[in-house]
Amino acid sequence: MATVELLFSALPEHVRTARLVAAAVARRAGVDEAVLDEVRLAVGEACSRAVSLHRSHEIAGPVKVMLTEDEKKFSIEVADDAPHPGVMAATAAAASGSAAHVAPAGSPAPSASVPATPEESEDDMGLAVISGLVDDVEVTASETGGLIRMSWPTTPSAVTP
């Protein structure tokens, strides 16, 4: 179970709250002060991306942030409920037995295969920032949602004798 779980409506004004909460929990978990700016930025990027995906897919459900303090690391998971085009395309290709033609001409294209919107381009920049900032990052997605998992090492706050 996560140390702290945060659910927020997919609205831009709540992303700042998620940043503040994540930074506070990270500090408490023993993440180095010098890295807290990166934690703040990375979680903000992940949440902005999730908010944008929920809004573009008109998903009413909340964005979920899980902050987990382990013995040696602090992990953040940001989950969205949006269907992910890449995964949908890959699944469609696998199902049809053709890797080259995801959506054959004439067939009704799934909504997820529409051309990238400006919002999706901004999402790409968000992912670029995350991967530039965080060493341990994993992005997974399925037809039912996506997950960005990031972690940072922690240093024990108490000095053992």
Add this chain to the structure above:
Amino acid sequence: MDLSLSTETVGDRTVVRVGGEIDVYTAPKLREQLVELVNDGSYHLVVDMEGVDFLDSTGLGVLVGGLKRVRAHEGSLRLVCNQERILKIFRITGLTKVFPIHTSVEDAVQATD
């Protein structure tokens, strides 16, 4: 902290002083400001980011959008920033090659290259 914006004309340059946080919530305000300036004929912009506490990719997107707009009028968009944590974001996205980044408003206002 919310976003604060103020503008000042110095010669043929318009200095936009930005303070606070530029993120997915506040970036549209900055976008509006830049669009308004360009629509009003200010094509040489200096964005002073010394008062910015936080910048994310949405903010970067707005600055790139501003640059595209002024370039369409053969203008320029220069940044003023000395904060390492903000500069780092420009570096990891490769945008230090796109924006001239100056250490002071005076420098940016006088730059001609």
